[in-house]
Amino acid sequence: MRNPQLNDEGQLQHLLTIEGLPREILTYILDTAASFIGVTEREVKKVPLLRGKSVFNLFFEPSTRTRTTFEIAAKRLSADVINLNIAVSSSTKGETLLDTVDNLSAMYADMFVVRHSSSGAAHLIARHVASHVHVINAGDGRHAHPTQGLLDIYTIRHYKKDFTKLTVAIVGDVLHSRVARSLIHALTTLGTPEVRVVGPKTLMPAGVEQLGVKVFHDMREGLAGCDVVMMLRLQNERMKGPLLPSAQEFFKSYGLTPAKLALAKTDAIVMHPGPMNRGVEIDSSVADGPHSVILPQVTFGIAVRMAVMSILAGN
Amino acid sequence: MNLPDAEALCLDLARLLRPEVTESTAIVGIRTGGAWLAERLHRELALVTPMGALDISFYRDDFDKAGLHHQVKPSQIPFEVNGRHIVVVDDVLYTGRTVRAAMNELFDYGRPGKIELAVLVDRGGRQLPIAAQYVGATLHVPQGKLLRLARDAKDKFFLRLSDAKPAA
Numbered sequence: 001m002r003n004p005q006l007n008d009e010g011q012l013q014h015l016l017t018i019e020g021l022p023r024e025i026l027t028y029i030l031d032t033a034a035s036f037i038g039v040t041e042r043e044v045k046k047v048p049l050l051r052g053k054s055v056f057n058l059f060f061e062p063s064t065r066t067r068t069t070f071e072i073a074a075k076r077l078s079a080d081v082i083n084l085n086i087a088v089s090s091s092t093k094g095e096t097l098l099d100t101v102d103n104l105s106a107m108y109a110d111m112f113v114v115r116h117s118s119s120g121a122a123h124l125i126a127r128h129v130a131s132h133v134h135v136i137n138a139g140d141g142r143h144a145h146p147t148q149g150l151l152d153i154y155t156i157r158h159y160k161k162d163f164t165k166l167t168v169a170i171v172g173d174v175l176h177s178r179v180a181r182s183l184i185h186a187l188t189t190l191g192t193p194e195v196r197v198v199g200p201k202t203l204m205p206a207g208v209e210q211l212g213v214k215v216f217h218d219m220r221e222g223l224a225g226c227d228v229v230m231m232l233r234l235q236n237e238r239m240k241g242p243l244l245p246s247a248q249e250f251f252k253s254y255g256l257t258p259a260k261l262a263l264a265k266t267d268a269i270v271m272h273p274g275p276m277n278r279g280v281e282i283d284s285s286v287a288d289g290p291h292s293v294i295l296p297q298v299t300f301g302i303a304v305r306m307a308v309m310s311i312l313a314g315n
Numbered sequence: 316m317n318l319p320d321a322e323a324l325c326l327d328l329a330r331l332l333r334p335e336v337t338e339s340t341a342i343v344g345i346r347t348g349g350a351w352l353a354e355r356l357h358r359e360l361a362l363v364t365p366m367g368a369l370d371i372s373f374y375r376d377d378f379d380k381a382g383l384h385h386q387v388k389p390s391q392i393p394f395e396v397n398g399r400h401i402v403v404v405d406d407v408l409y410t411g412r413t414v415r416a417a418m419n420e421l422f423d424y425g426r427p428g429k430i431e432l433a434v435l436v437d438r439g440g441r442q443l444p445i446a447a448q449y450v451g452a453t454l455h456v457p458q459g460k461l462l463r464l465a466r467d468a469k470d471k472f473f474l475r476l477s478d479a480k481p482a483a
Contacts, residue, residue, distance in 0.1 A: 044423035314382025
């Protein structure tokens with residue numbers, strides 16, 4: 001089946017998921033992002049690439065970091081940005097979503113950045129819009145968060161250069177994490193020899209091994225000899241459910257402490273997609289410590305989103 | 316058609332520039348050919364200010380039609396632009412659109428005191444009111460042909476003429 005993200009020439013038309021994207025496109029995005037890093041360090045932090053274009057941030061689910069970095073990225077490309085925070089109830093999906101999109105398209109939208117709690121929402125919009133309109137998935141349900149995955153691999157490449165020698169551990173609530181899924185696809189596409197997922201059985205999706213990862217339930221074993229430790233956010237709302245005894249219990253088994261980090265390589269980097277729950281999945285001394293690259297991830301995220309937007313707009 | 320020797324033109328250009336550059340003059344090459352040339356001129360003229368390189372992909376006026384579609388490299392301007400004498404260097408001057416984009420990009424780093432243009436070959440065909448102050452050679456190249464600077468394995472410069480890709 002044709003990849004719905006690519007046009008007839010095999011170029012990126014929409015960014016919906018990292019799954020199935022060829023290595024060349026991933027590398028091209030990362031290289032382009034590297035050029036935008038220079039732009040963000042200048043006196044004038046803008047380039048005129050998307051001048052006259054309208055980018056609509058369609059957020060059906062709350063987000064601060066992602067929405068803000070998309071907004072900054074679009075503005076640095078000289079686009080006009082319109083932010084819409086749309087609260088959605090479970091009964092108003094499907095047709096209403098497409099009606100919203102139709103209305104915004106009538107306002108001459110050139111690009112939609114979509115965050116939605118339902119998996120597949122961005123795909124639905126991408127299939128619906130006119131051929132000159134581009135759609136970026138900014139997180140759909142448990143499915144994918146491709147720009148987060150891209151900024152994660154950008155960060156890893158920045159510090160570690162070569163993926164073909166790395167061991168990467170993704171730790172925590174893998175079950176609910178679109179961030180984990182996107183990162184796993186990106187890492188395997190780029191030839192990372194060992195990707196580990198570490199977490200309790202209750203927070204591990206069934207059949208996760210089929211993504212090409214090794215599963216660990218003991219964090220000490222999972223972290224041994226790692227180059228990169230990606231901590232996932234444990235969502236407070238899931239604490240009350242039957243999946244976990246308590247946040248304290250979770251921290252004891254799967255929280256990243258200096259003692260556990262010491263099992264990874266001495267030059268290991270620690271990443272987190274944010275927002276962090278200090279004392280739940282990560283100890284403050286690690287989050288603020290010398291191994292942490294959590295804030296550079298945020299900064300790189302702007303350049304990566306600039307790269308994605310400009311590549312899409314040019315295709 | 317007979318193409319001039321690019322190595323000789325490069326030396327000519329250095330000779331033209333030598334009396335005009337000072338300690339604070341900066342030389343900026345437009346990637347890729349112009350950056351190779353700037354590197355050579357920078358060495359030849361023993362300039363003190365580190366050289367700059369521009370990738371004008373983010374400033375092209377045909378982005379809507381052409382997109383990015385090639386490897387963009389970071390621009391590097393490792394000096395203070397404000398008030399400075401800057402010589403922009405490119406291999407071939409044709410429509411003038413690349414130079415326009417390069418100047419726009421430079422202004423996003425600051426307000427240069429003076430910008431001049433040095434090119435190995437001026438092939439005519441301008442679409443904008445842009446002229447080079449330092450020119451290695453003036454050549455008449457027919458429309459539809461692409462003239463570019465190339466390097467061999469020993470880093471020796473030569474000019475290459477090919478058929479331009481039809482516009483997408």
